[in-house]
Amino acid sequence: MALTGVQIFKLLPKTNCKKCGFPTCLAFAMALAQAKVDLAKCPDVSEEAKKTLGEASAPPIRTFNLGTGEKAVKMGGETVLFRHDKKFFNPCALAVNIKDNSSDDELVKIATGVVSSEMDRVGQKLRVDAISVEYASGNVSQYEKAVKLVAEKAPDAALILNCKDAAAAESAVKAVAARKPLLYGAAAENAEAMAAIAKTHGVPLCACAQGLDALSALTEKLQGLGINDLVLDSGAKTAKEIIEHNTQIRRSALKKGFKPLGFPILNCVIRDGSAFEAAVATVSIAKYASIVVLSSIEKWKDLALFTLRQNIYTDPQVPMQVEQKIYKIGEPSAASPLMITTNFSLTYFIVSGEVENSKVPSRLAVMDSEGLSVLTAWAAGKFTAAKIAQFIKDSGIESEITHKELIIPGQVAILSGALEDKLEGWKIVVGPREANAIPTFLKTRAS
Numbered sequence: 001m002a003l004t005g006v007q008i009f010k011l012l013p014k015t016n017c018k019k020c021g022f023p024t025c026l027a028f029a030m031a032l033a034q035a036k037v038d039l040a041k042c043p044d045v046s047e048e049a050k051k052t053l054g055e056a057s058a059p060p061i062r063t064f065n066l067g068t069g070e071k072a073v074k075m076g077g078e079t080v081l082f083r084h085d086k087k088f089f090n091p092c093a094l095a096v097n098i099k100d101n102s103s104d105d106e107l108v109k110i111a112t113g114v115v116s117s118e119m120d121r122v123g124q125k126l127r128v129d130a131i132s133v134e135y136a137s138g139n140v141s142q143y144e145k146a147v148k149l150v151a152e153k154a155p156d157a158a159l160i161l162n163c164k165d166a167a168a169a170e171s172a173v174k175a176v177a178a179r180k181p182l183l184y185g186a187a188a189e190n191a192e193a194m195a196a197i198a199k200t201h202g203v204p205l206c207a208c209a210q211g212l213d214a215l216s217a218l219t220e221k222l223q224g225l226g227i228n229d230l231v232l233d234s235g236a237k238t239a240k241e242i243i244e245h246n247t248q249i250r251r252s253a254l255k256k257g258f259k260p261l262g263f264p265i266l267n268c269v270i271r272d273g274s275a276f277e278a279a280v281a282t283v284s285i286a287k288y289a290s291i292v293v294l295s296s297i298e299k300w301k302d303l304a305l306f307t308l309r310q311n312i313y314t315d316p317q318v319p320m321q322v323e324q325k326i327y328k329i330g331e332p333s334a335a336s337p338l339m340i341t342t343n344f345s346l347t348y349f350i351v352s353g354e355v356e357n358s359k360v361p362s363r364l365a366v367m368d369s370e371g372l373s374v375l376t377a378w379a380a381g382k383f384t385a386a387k388i389a390q391f392i393k394d395s396g397i398e399s400e401i402t403h404k405e406l407i408i409p410g411q412v413a414i415l416s417g418a419l420e421d422k423l424e425g426w427k428i429v430v431g432p433r434e435a436n437a438i439p440t441f442l443k444t445r446a447s
């Protein structure tokens with residue numbers, strides 16, 4: 001159980017020395033109880049208290065990576081039940097399952113499909129993250145061969161070894177141990193053998209049970225066997241079970257400090273690859289899964305799930321923004337048009353997309369408006385004539401271009417006079433009100 005602020009306070013030095021940055025030991029204890037500060041900030045805490053408090057101040061949901069390298073997926077570490085309370089931190093991994101008795105062509109097709117699933121949406125790279133290889137053949141060497149083939153063809157994807165047979169699991173884990181695969185398949189009947197494999201090769205282990213009582217008994221047993229990087233599969237299959245189990249797991253870990261369920265969740269939503277399967281996956285994504293295993297991947301499904309995941313894991317209090325700078329679209333010359341807009345991601349991607357569609361090489365000045373769209377930024381005083389003029393002057397663009405003409409969004413046409421006053425020698429051109437009119441606008445001017 002997590003300790004309360006008062007219980008933590010009793011273990012601190014109680015000198016109120018302020019070295020931790022808090023005015024009193026009690027204030028530090030309260031912050032520690034809410035996991036808002038690291039115990040290491042207090043340099044005077046005793047070794048004994050460190051041990052007790054270290055356990056109490058550990059994140060309520062254990063954090064570790066699925067896979068290795070740049071595309072490893074960080075799991076766990078969540079601190080709230082509801083996104084609007086703070087934010088959700090670590091987007092869930094999407095995985096596709098394939099049986100080891102599939103043909104080599106099918107195995108390669110899945111692996112290459114995962115590699116090519118990556119897409120760019122509002123400046124973020126979104127992808128299917130993992131491949132689950134299921135032991136269906138009953139043949140240990142065939143399983144190892146299939147795992148190796150998938151690993152080779154998808155060198156950056158995380159791997160899940162879906163196998164409850166200890167001999168097959170041992171040989172497959174050994175073959176790809178450097179990729180830190182998740183070994184899926186520790187159950188009550190094979191816990192010792194699977195824990196031994198996970199421990200020997202240093203890989204995370206998924207505990208599989210039917211229901212939360214059996215699951216917590218299993219994770220306690222696995223922890224007793226020295227396994228700390230655990231993933232939970234409660235056996236939930238229907239949307240109703242997924243919501244119920246996942247919510248109880250998250251609530252138990254966060255609100256009750258119940259350590260046996262303080263781990264990332266895996267939901268296997270495999271059905272027939274239909275829209276219904278995708279719909280069940282959306283429930284998992286929305287309600288706390290760290291890994292969602294699907295039967296197939298296709299562009300239509302990927303796009304829907306990626307978009308949902310991206311929206312759930314953005315900070316609701318911070319608009320998505322792009323960097324303030326002057327972006328080149330195409331290969332603009334010194335005479336090419338210069339346009340300006342705000343740094344709200346959607347605004348930037350819509351405007352830059354339409355400039356690209358025009359095929360007229362241009363420069364797009366993107367000004368920091370704290371992530372607000374054009375009209376909102378103008379209304380909030382963040383996209384004013386004075387600020388735009390300052391940004392243009394500071395950008396150094398005048399030395400790069402041979403004209404002094406700035407195209408502003410039609411929605412802020414009202415700024416044109418004030419801008420000409422503040423940007424001496426510049427001509428302000430009012431562009432279209434809507435982004436979809438940009439191609440015609442630019443083409444007409446270029447002709």
Ligand code: SF4
Nearest residue numbers: 016017018020025042
């Ligand atoms: S540094 Fe430690 S002893 Fe000093 S005020 Fe903070 S908690 Fe108390």
